[in-house]
Amino acid sequence: MEPADLAAAHALSRAVGWPHRLEDWQFALAVGEGVCAYAGDRLIGTAMAWRYGGEQARIGLVIVDPTIQRAGIGRRMMTSLLDRLDEPRVMLNATDAGERLYRDLGFAPVSTIIQHQGAPFGSPLVPLRQGERIRPLGRNDAKRLVALDAMAMGARREGVIGELLRQGAAIVLDDGEETVGFAFFRRFGRGHAIGPVIARDTAAARALIAHWIGLNAGMFLRVDVPGESGLSDWLDGLGLTRVSPVLTMLRGRPLPPPGPYRTFGLVSQALG
Numbered sequence: 001m002e003p004a005d006l007a008a009a010h011a012l013s014r015a016v017g018w019p020h021r022l023e024d025w026q027f028a029l030a031v032g033e034g035v036c037a038y039a040g041d042r043l044i045g046t047a048m049a050w051r052y053g054g055e056q057a058r059i060g061l062v063i064v065d066p067t068i069q070r071a072g073i074g075r076r077m078m079t080s081l082l083d084r085l086d087e088p089r090v091m092l093n094a095t096d097a098g099e100r101l102y103r104d105l106g107f108a109p110v111s112t113i114i115q116h117q118g119a120p121f122g123s124p125l126v127p128l129r130q131g132e133r134i135r136p137l138g139r140n141d142a143k144r145l146v147a148l149d150a151m152a153m154g155a156r157r158e159g160v161i162g163e164l165l166r167q168g169a170a171i172v173l174d175d176g177e178e179t180v181g182f183a184f185f186r187r188f189g190r191g192h193a194i195g196p197v198i199a200r201d202t203a204a205a206r207a208l209i210a211h212w213i214g215l216n217a218g219m220f221l222r223v224d225v226p227g228e229s230g231l232s233d234w235l236d237g238l239g240l241t242r243v244s245p246v247l248t249m250l251r252g253r254p255l256p257p258p259g260p261y262r263t264f265g266l267v268s269q270a271l272g
């Protein structure tokens with residue numbers, strides 16, 4: 001996949017009803033790589049991968065033109081992509097349409113992701129705990145953000161965090177001693193996305209997400225949260241209603257036991 005493929009890739013994602021803008025594809029390619037399927041000079045399929053610190057790869061934006069699905073093109077693109085990846089762990093978030101194919105290729109389900117979106121009004125009140133403070137991102141925070149993200153993801157992704165810093169805004173949560181969480185906010189799809197959100201617990205994640213909702217009342221917002229995050233009922237109540245779950249699937253090395261930091265909001269379903 002090259003930058004010249006992205007206009008057609010964008011048309012393909014629209015054809016399957018996905019909300020990505022051309023800029024979202026550009027973001028994806030700036031920090032990743034992909035393969036395309038062509039019939040003559042017509043783009044009929046895409047599949048992308050992102051490599052995180054030699055530890056983990058993510059696959060996403062796997063799409064085949066709706067007029068030629070179930071002819072083996074998805075499988076061909078997936079095997080070609082998997083052949084290029086040498087990371088011990090490969091993960092993806094599967095739609096219903098893709099699940100069977102991924103199982104066939106050795107992926108097994110490990111958890112779920114729930115997509116929430118809407119235009120919430122009003123600002124949820126989430127009190128901070130003693131000593132905690134939310135502040136805008138500072139000049140020297142980038143390293144700590146990469147470290148927190150790596151603790152939650154099990155892999156370092158400087159490239160992704162770097163691109164997010166260029167394109168989005170971020171807030172961080174300090175506990176009086178150090179930075180213990182953060183949340184990004186950026187244009188994505190039909191509106192804005194909150195994520196990634198990394199924190200130690202649900203209360204901290206709520207405070208971070210509530211901050212962005214409060215600043216953007218009435219705007220179309222999206223946040224993709226792990227099923228086990230404990231955030232879904234709260235988000236539903238705020239008017240960020242759940243859309244449809246996707247299945248997180250893993251191929252290769254099992255996940256490490258959870259550490260002190262967890263992911264409460266994804267960059268996107270594709271990038272994790």
Ligand SMILES: CC(C)(COP(=O)(O)OP(=O)(O)OC[C@H]1O[C@@H](n2cnc3c(N)ncnc32)[C@H](O)[C@@H]1OP(=O)(O)O)[C@@H](O)C(=O)NCCC(=O)NCCS
Pocket residue numbers: 016060061062063064065068069070071072073074075076093094095096097098100101
């Ligand atoms: C998921 C998706 C990429 C699969 O692409 P595809 O080209 O249709 O995939 P394949 O043809 O390789 O395999 C899909 C199915 O077709 C079957 N198939 C493959 N070749 C076939 C053939 N010649 N004749 C009949 N069936 C065939 C496969 O066995 C598989 O069947 P199963 O799902 O019932 O097990 C495609 O459905 C898609 O773009 N969906 C919308 C976007 C999406 O949800 N993407 C997944 C994101 S994670």
